[in-house]
Amino acid sequence: MTQQDKTNRASWKQNPEAVQANILAVATEEFAEHGLAGARMDEIAARTRTSKRMIYYYFTDKETLYQRVLENAYRKVRMEEAALELASLSPPDALRRLVEFTFDHHCANEVFIRLVMIENIHKAKHLSGSELIAHVNASAIDSLAQICDRGRAKGSLRADISPLELHWQISALCFFNVSNRFTFGKNFGPELFEASGQQRLRTIIADTILTFMTATATD
Amino acid sequence: MTQQDKTNRASWKQNPEAVQANILAVATEEFAEHGLAGARMDEIAARTRTSKRMIYYYFTDKETLYQRVLENAYRKVRMEEAALELASLSPPDALRRLVEFTFDHHCANEVFIRLVMIENIHKAKHLSGSELIAHVNASAIDSLAQICDRGRAKGSLRADISPLELHWQISALCFFNVSNRFTFGKNFGPELFEASGQQRLRTIIADTILTFMTATATD
Amino acid sequence: MTQQDKTNRASWKQNPEAVQANILAVATEEFAEHGLAGARMDEIAARTRTSKRMIYYYFTDKETLYQRVLENAYRKVRMEEAALELASLSPPDALRRLVEFTFDHHCANEVFIRLVMIENIHKAKHLSGSELIAHVNASAIDSLAQICDRGRAKGSLRADISPLELHWQISALCFFNVSNRFTFGKNFGPELFEASGQQRLRTIIADTILTFMTATATD
Amino acid sequence: MTQQDKTNRASWKQNPEAVQANILAVATEEFAEHGLAGARMDEIAARTRTSKRMIYYYFTDKETLYQRVLENAYRKVRMEEAALELASLSPPDALRRLVEFTFDHHCANEVFIRLVMIENIHKAKHLSGSELIAHVNASAIDSLAQICDRGRAKGSLRADISPLELHWQISALCFFNVSNRFTFGKNFGPELFEASGQQRLRTIIADTILTFMTATATD
DNA sequence: AATGAATGAGCATTCATTCAT
DNA sequence: CATGAATGAATGCTCATTCAT
Numbered sequence: 001m002t003q004q005d006k007t008n009r010a011s012w013k014q015n016p017e018a019v020q021a022n023i024l025a026v027a028t029e030e031f032a033e034h035g036l037a038g039a040r041m042d043e044i045a046a047r048t049r050t051s052k053r054m055i056y057y058y059f060t061d062k063e064t065l066y067q068r069v070l071e072n073a074y075r076k077v078r079m080e081e082a083a084l085e086l087a088s089l090s091p092p093d094a095l096r097r098l099v100e101f102t103f104d105h106h107c108a109n110e111v112f113i114r115l116v117m118i119e120n121i122h123k124a125k126h127l128s129g130s131e132l133i134a135h136v137n138a139s140a141i142d143s144l145a146q147i148c149d150r151g152r153a154k155g156s157l158r159a160d161i162s163p164l165e166l167h168w169q170i171s172a173l174c175f176f177n178v179s180n181r182f183t184f185g186k187n188f189g190p191e192l193f194e195a196s197g198q199q200r201l202r203t204i205i206a207d208t209i210l211t212f213m214t215a216t217a218t219d
Numbered sequence: 220m221t222q223q224d225k226t227n228r229a230s231w232k233q234n235p236e237a238v239q240a241n242i243l244a245v246a247t248e249e250f251a252e253h254g255l256a257g258a259r260m261d262e263i264a265a266r267t268r269t270s271k272r273m274i275y276y277y278f279t280d281k282e283t284l285y286q287r288v289l290e291n292a293y294r295k296v297r298m299e300e301a302a303l304e305l306a307s308l309s310p311p312d313a314l315r316r317l318v319e320f321t322f323d324h325h326c327a328n329e330v331f332i333r334l335v336m337i338e339n340i341h342k343a344k345h346l347s348g349s350e351l352i353a354h355v356n357a358s359a360i361d362s363l364a365q366i367c368d369r370g371r372a373k374g375s376l377r378a379d380i381s382p383l384e385l386h387w388q389i390s391a392l393c394f395f396n397v398s399n400r401f402t403f404g405k406n407f408g409p410e411l412f413e414a415s416g417q418q419r420l421r422t423i424i425a426d427t428i429l430t431f432m433t434a435t436a437t438d
Numbered sequence: 439m440t441q442q443d444k445t446n447r448a449s450w451k452q453n454p455e456a457v458q459a460n461i462l463a464v465a466t467e468e469f470a471e472h473g474l475a476g477a478r479m480d481e482i483a484a485r486t487r488t489s490k491r492m493i494y495y496y497f498t499d500k501e502t503l504y505q506r507v508l509e510n511a512y513r514k515v516r517m518e519e520a521a522l523e524l525a526s527l528s529p530p531d532a533l534r535r536l537v538e539f540t541f542d543h544h545c546a547n548e549v550f551i552r553l554v555m556i557e558n559i560h561k562a563k564h565l566s567g568s569e570l571i572a573h574v575n576a577s578a579i580d581s582l583a584q585i586c587d588r589g590r591a592k593g594s595l596r597a598d599i600s601p602l603e604l605h606w607q608i609s610a611l612c613f614f615n616v617s618n619r620f621t622f623g624k625n626f627g628p629e630l631f632e633a634s635g636q637q638r639l640r641t642i643i644a645d646t647i648l649t650f651m652t653a654t655a656t657d
Numbered sequence: 658m659t660q661q662d663k664t665n666r667a668s669w670k671q672n673p674e675a676v677q678a679n680i681l682a683v684a685t686e687e688f689a690e691h692g693l694a695g696a697r698m699d700e701i702a703a704r705t706r707t708s709k710r711m712i713y714y715y716f717t718d719k720e721t722l723y724q725r726v727l728e729n730a731y732r733k734v735r736m737e738e739a740a741l742e743l744a745s746l747s748p749p750d751a752l753r754r755l756v757e758f759t760f761d762h763h764c765a766n767e768v769f770i771r772l773v774m775i776e777n778i779h780k781a782k783h784l785s786g787s788e789l790i791a792h793v794n795a796s797a798i799d800s801l802a803q804i805c806d807r808g809r810a811k812g813s814l815r816a817d818i819s820p821l822e823l824h825w826q827i828s829a830l831c832f833f834n835v836s837n838r839f840t841f842g843k844n845f846g847p848e849l850f851e852a853s854g855q856q857r858l859r860t861i862i863a864d865t866i867l868t869f870m871t872a873t874a875t876d
Numbered sequence: 877a878a879t880g881a882a883t884g885a886g887c888a889t890t891c892a893t894t895c896a897t
Numbered sequence: 898c899a900t901g902a903a904t905g906a907a908t909g910c911t912c913a914t915t916c917a918t
Binding site: 034035036037038114116117118119120121122123124127133137141161164165167168169171172173175176177179180181182183184185186187188189191192200201204205207208209211212215 | 253254255256257333335336337338339340341342343346348352356360380383384386387388390391392394395396398399400401402403404405406407408410411419420423424426427428430431434
């Protein structure tokens with residue numbers, strides 16, 4: 001029996017991690033789609049390869065499941081972000097690259113964006129300050145801090161904006177682009193969210209950040 | 220008992236508009252706090268001066284009530300925005316004033332921000348394209364368009380950014396500041412959302428927009 | 439001002455009898471369609487030319503209204519039946535004529551049939567033994583009794599079947615034809631309830647009654 | 658405690674079929690008594706050995722429960738009817754036997770009669786053309802067809818009346834006897850529905866059918 | 877006589893969660 | 898580990914009826 005066979009045979013049954021991962025995946029979709037209150041445990045169970053009983057066995061209750069979904073989403077997203085390699089670029093180029101990456105990444109992770117929106121509706125009460133999350137978030141600032149430091153040393157980036165503030169701005173523009181496209185689109189037309197509009201916004205955002213960060217500090 | 224007293228006494232009874240307004244006010248808070256699925260009709264009724272039955276009498280069902288709450292919130296907010304007088308300022312000053320006003324206004328209207336977040340979770344399916352809403356949204360773009368036109372004429376604002384794109388950027392920065400403060404605060408610390416941090420963000424946002432809009436277009 | 443004008447001018451307003459008649463007509467349809475429990479006072483009021491308050495003013499409550507509807511339906515139907523003139527025909531011809539008339543009349547008064555079905559569901563508890571009803575029902579038996587009497591005298595109709603029993607048989611066949619056509623049709627096909635099928639049933643029923651009543655009594 | 662006792666003790670718990678049968682039995686009575694709109698889910702639940710929740714668990718909603726009640730009633734009644742053995746009797750005797758059986762059977766199944774009345778009020782919209790029902794109904798006609806065929810071959814029954822028409826007539830007379838006894842009794846006196854009156858009606862109905870079916874066809 | 881507003885009790889249905897095997 | 902059955906508290910909603918003017 002090869003390793004492959006062994007994996008196949010066991011499939012997901014008798015495999016706690018696989019079962020949990022499956023539940024988590026289904027729950028992620030369900031919570032992202034309907035929110036915490038709107039999601040239905042029955043629906044999650046039905047779309048799972050296991051039973052409702054197992055969900056409670058592994059995740060205790062709805063709220064805990066939601067919390068695990070949220071943590072999981074943060075971890076995955078931040079890990080992808082951390083994989084970006086910017087050290088070889090000049091500070092302005094690295095910054096532009098980071099903005100564009102963030103823009104693309106948020107677009108590609110609507111599920112995550114929705115979970116964050118939902119969590120903000122709940123005033124972030126489920127967002128644990130777990131070490132993992134803290135560490136993973138810190139690294140997001142770190143990589144910006146490195147660019148800022150290099151930029152300040154060279155004089156190519158203004159020094160009076162903190163990495164945190166810069167991160168905040170990039171986040172705002174890239175997050176809003178995904179989070180509010182429905183209402184914004186209905187209110188002001190869908191153009192900005194079609195392919196060409198998105199291309200333009202992507203450039204505008206990067207230009208905005210770059211223009212600002214390469215400008216001389218006002219007085 | 221004066222006439223005034225007589226009017227005040229139970230002035231909301233047999234006064235359909237007052238009853239509806241009261242229901243709408245309570246429902247607005249409840250929906251903003253808990254979302255569509257999370258809000259409880261019983262709770263809304265309990266905090267109302269009338270009974271649950273009257274809510275259904277005037278608003279048919281939960282979803283319709285939510286829709287009316289949403290429409291009402293949009294109307295009120297957009298009307299306040301429209302009251303801003305900018306014609307007497309130079310285009311850059313007008314723009315800065317508009318950004319700062321938007322920042323302040325969003326901060327002061329968290330309930331509205333939350334309703335918009337919630338509506339985005341529902342993919343804006345309750346946001347009717349009612350004439351009123353359409354008209355009121357158009358005016359938001361109009362006032363920016365006037366600033367842009369004047370700025371282009373004078374050469375004081377770049378002309379290659381549309382009023383819609385400009386509005387999008389201002390919205391993104393000011394909206395995110397309120398909508399995501401909980402998760403952002405928990406992830407990266409609360410400094411940016413305390414008084415001094417907000418003051419700084421307010422300035423940074425305005426500077427960012429201004430710097431960008433007064434820069435020469437990148438060819 | 440002519441009488442005609444006077445009638446038109448007053449129309450139905452300030453005309454208690456017209457208002458009551460209107461309510462009764464609408465309620466009759468509603469109760470016949472949905473039964474006592476299934477009928478909706480709101481719906482009746484909405485389809486009326488007057489208001490809900492007036493219904494309660496004139497008819498006290500739902501059950502009383504239903505009772506009045508029922509009485510009214512009986513009175514109208516029995517009066518139409520009583521108008522049939524049979525004295526000039528031979529007893530067998532008169533009987534055949536009566537059967538055919540009953541068949542046709544029941545077909546034409548589905549609303550009445552449905553009200554009677556509904557009242558039977560309620561075990562006839564609303565069917566008052568009011569003098570009017572009693573009188574009007576008695577006349578139905580009377581006209582059959584006359585035929586039977588004449589038939590017995592002539593020897594053209596058997597004498598061992600009472601007018602009541604005869605009425606029961608005619609009623610059963612003609613009533614069932616209307617009351618049960620839906621289930622019978624779904625269970626055994628719609629043929630019997632299409633035009634040609636009905637024509638045939640009409641003849642079969644009359645033949646059945648006639649054959650029976652002209653036969654010699656079985657020992 | 659014997660094995661039997663153990664089985665009896667709470668034998669309906671964890672026994673889905675028993676639970677469903679119990680619900681169905683109670684619901685049958687309740688719907689037959691009050692109709693679809695008049696029946697109360699709370700009342701059904703209260704008279705059940707389970708909870709209201711279980712009714713919804715197994716039957717989805719009120720209308721579906723009613724439908725299942727109806728189907729179930731039809732199945733039971735038709736099966737009892739099919740058990741009647743007539744092949745050994747002469748066609749006229751078989752026919753008389755069938756009429757008398759139908760009369761007795763309808764008398765003994767008022768609940769079924771009432772459900773059919775109620776279903777006719779709803780224009781038979783819940784009567785599914787399920788295979789089971791179709792098959793079970795067809796057999797009712799089949800057994801009559803056999804009698805008719807044999808009667809035609811021997812010349813002892815007239816051949817110009819179809820089994821369907823014959824079934825219709827028998828049904829009408831026997832159904833009406835149960836369905837309309839309340840209004841008919843109140844309108845024309847209770848005699849026909851007391852023991853002796855029923856005995857007489859039973860004979861009259863059989864005689865009527867027999868006289869008709871053994872008569873020569875009217876050309 | 878007439879009407880829109882108001883109401884409380886009740887009704888069908890749902891949901892997260894736990895039990896029995 | 899796994900699963901169908903079971904549950905109670907709530908949840909959104911409806912209905913006949915009455916009040917205030």
